[in-house]
Amino acid sequence: MKNGYLKFEQIGMSFRRGRIATEVLRDIDLTIAQGEFVSLIGHSGCGKSTLLNILGGLLKSTRGEVFLESKVVDEPGPDRAIVFQNHSLLPWLTVYGNVAIAVDKVFGATKSKSERHDWVMHNLELVQMAQARDKRPHEISGGMKQRVGIARALAMQPKVLLMDEPFGALDALTRAHLQDSVMEIHAKLGNTVMMITHDVDEAVLLSDRVVMMTNGPSATIGEVLTIDLPRPRRRLELATDPEYARCRAAVLEFLYARHRVPARAAA
Numbered sequence: 001m002k003n004g005y006l007k008f009e010q011i012g013m014s015f016r017r018g019r020i021a022t023e024v025l026r027d028i029d030l031t032i033a034q035g036e037f038v039s040l041i042g043h044s045g046c047g048k049s050t051l052l053n054i055l056g057g058l059l060k061s062t063r064g065e066v067f068l069e070s071k072v073v074d075e076p077g078p079d080r081a082i083v084f085q086n087h088s089l090l091p092w093l094t095v096y097g098n099v100a101i102a103v104d105k106v107f108g109a110t111k112s113k114s115e116r117h118d119w120v121m122h123n124l125e126l127v128q129m130a131q132a133r134d135k136r137p138h139e140i141s142g143g144m145k146q147r148v149g150i151a152r153a154l155a156m157q158p159k160v161l162l163m164d165e166p167f168g169a170l171d172a173l174t175r176a177h178l179q180d181s182v183m184e185i186h187a188k189l190g191n192t193v194m195m196i197t198h199d200v201d202e203a204v205l206l207s208d209r210v211v212m213m214t215n216g217p218s219a220t221i222g223e224v225l226t227i228d229l230p231r232p233r234r235r236l237e238l239a240t241d242p243e244y245a246r247c248r249a250a251v252l253e254f255l256y257a258r259h260r261v262p263a264r265a266a267a
């Protein structure tokens with residue numbers, strides 16, 4: 001594990017509308033080690049997606065810099081693949097085609113055609129979607145679409161996998177299955193992952209650290225909780241684990257006691 005692999009230094013972000021600027025993020029400092037799984041949790045509208053999109057190079061921060069392996073991040077790149085809440089598959093391509101398009105783009109010059117084919121199939125197998133390779137997005141379920149989105153992101157061999165509420169639109173059972181798959185893949189590949197979630201159990205189950213954000217405007221990191229639970233983690237065993245319960249309570253306390261959304265706080 002390399003320390004300081006990914007660094008947010010003094011990130012600030014304001015959105016300007018005419019002459020009025022709203023400060024969404026302020027003084028974000030965070031260092032993530034290679035291979036670490038970090039979740040970002042906070043109330044709606046606090047700026048989680050904004051922060052992830054700055055790391056993705058889709059937005060430029062108004063202050064501070066993000067460094068990946070000591071290089072400033074200032075544009076999108078295949079070293080930071082993003083999985084969004086609602087799958088972003090191309091509807092006219094098959095499952096295979098949706099992964100192949102990314103593989104061709106990233107490895108077109110360095111892998112042969114047959115190597116690229118094997119790599120697409122390997123990544124579809126990782127998410128258990130190889131058997132559905134010829135289906136189009138409208139022919140598969142929401143959970144399957146998310147799997148393909150994850151396969152496509154992994155196939156780019158990104159340095160960092162960014163996930164913005166990747167399971168948010170799924171039912172609880174499918175969600176649990178996909179969480180298990182993501183844990184298995186993370187154990188196998190050792191990716192560095194930054195994931196946004198609203199789900200406290202999901203954050204505690206999957207993460208090495210949970211980054212808790214204060215409410216906006218001018219949101220910042222309120223607290224970082226280290227989840228010291230051994231891996232592999234099994235949800236059934238954790239249900240009765242006192243350390244799991246302690247971590248879960250700490251996140252709940254942060255979100256609902258100390259940083260309630262103002263409307264609810266007034267109620």
Ligand SMILES: Nc1ncnc2c1ncn2[C@@H]1O[C@H](COP(=O)(O)OP(=O)(O)OP(=O)(O)O)[C@@H](O)[C@H]1O
Pocket residue numbers: 015016024042043044045046047048049050051216
């Ligand atoms: N392009 C933009 N222009 C102006 N304001 C924006 C823009 N993008 C986001 N914002 C504002 O920044 C704030 C943070 O938005 P963001 O999408 O990062 O929140 P979030 O924490 O991801 O919320 P949610 O949990 O609902 O997804 C919101 O007040 C939003 O209105």
Ligand SMILES: [Mg+2]
Pocket residue numbers: 048049050164
């Ligand atoms: Mg968001």
